[in-house]
Amino acid sequence: MFDPIDLSAYADAVLDELASGEPQIDGTILLDLARQTTGSILELGCGYGRITIPLAQRGVQNLTGLELSAPSLAYARQRTGDLQIRWVEADVRDFHLDQQFAFIFARGCVFDFLLTRVDQEAMLACVHEHLSDDGQFLFDVCGTRPDQMIERPEPVPWYTVTHPNGRQIYASGTYEFDHIKQLWIQRCFKRWDSPEGELVQPPWMLTLRYTMPVDLETLLHYNGFVIIDRYGDYEGNPITQENPSHIYLCQKR
Structure with a gap:
């Protein structure tokens, strides 16, 4: 049994959307990877569809968005229109969809919401369960200085x-x-x-x-992943000490 994740900051999805602003989608490694994917795609912690919906609008198919906040997910469904997106209300630490995905991603420091090693490893176990053997897993964490x-x-x-x-x-x-x-x-x-x-x-x-980079490498290794690339932003630039977030592209090892 996990401790609840405090999502009170996201109780009003309209205020969340105002605070988040328009996401950068075009010209990003995320869009490139999604377009290159031939199988199903899963977004973890999708919120109100801030990333999922623009991907679908750009022709990305077979999208599933998973989110724990019921108000956020309700707003996502409201915004979907005619787009073909599957929405799932579930905890990133404990979900079982009876399906594997060619690409799984979590954008927006979703991993940082997991406050203990047990929580972090639970999410990684779920990703490992749902990621195809040749699939890719992309996620970001807040940069730590x-x-x-x-x-x-x-x-x-x-x-x-x-x-x-x-x-x-x-x-x-x-x-x-x-x-x-x-x-x-x-x-x-x-x-x-x-x-x-x-x-x-x-x-x-x-x-x-906040998780230090070397600690994160260790955590990924011992939970069955290998880092195949890392970036300092979604334009694909290298990590520096100045980056506000660090982005990891992983596969099963």
């Missing part, structure tokens, strides 16, 4: 967006770190019309686990 892990006990500005009702939303947040458990804890405050305005929703907390 100790010199940038600075606690912010007071809210700092994050972003400003315009709600469909025409009002401005000002988002700010705090950061803290638990370096024993390797956790990054964020608290978000969204307010109407000004940084001091009325709260749009109750403040939410998001906890992510």
Whole structure:
């Protein structure tokens, strides 16, 4: 039995979509790999279909999106239209679809939501079960630089967006770190019309686990994967210490 994943940050899929913005799809290694795939494709932690739907709109077929958040998945189904996408409500740590996939991917630091080694290995076991022998697994994690892990006990500005009702939303947040458990804890405050305005929703907390690159290599190796490439962004550039995320392309070993 796993501890529940706190998805309160995604309870309002419209606010999630506003915060996430338009994804980069064209000119990415993800789109290239998806188009090269001749079999079925599975996205883990697909949310409201932010990546899955644009892939389908670009002609990628045989797509399945798996997501734990019921509100996000409901919004994904609402946005699907006539596109042929299979949506599955399930936990990335515990799913069994009786099917194998030629390409599995998780974009958006989905792996970082897994706060323990047991959780991480459970997801990797599910990927291993569902990945075809010659299939590919692509996922990203947040880049980790100790010199940038600075606690912010007071809210700092994050972003400003315009709600469909025409009002401005000002988002700010705090950061803290638990370096024993390797956790990054964020608290978000969204307010109407000004940084001091009325709260749009109750403040939410998001906890992510950061995993150092060498530790991740070890974790992948002992859970049956080999890294065949790594990237510093979805345009396929090499990893540097400045990259905000690290992307791994793996196969079964």
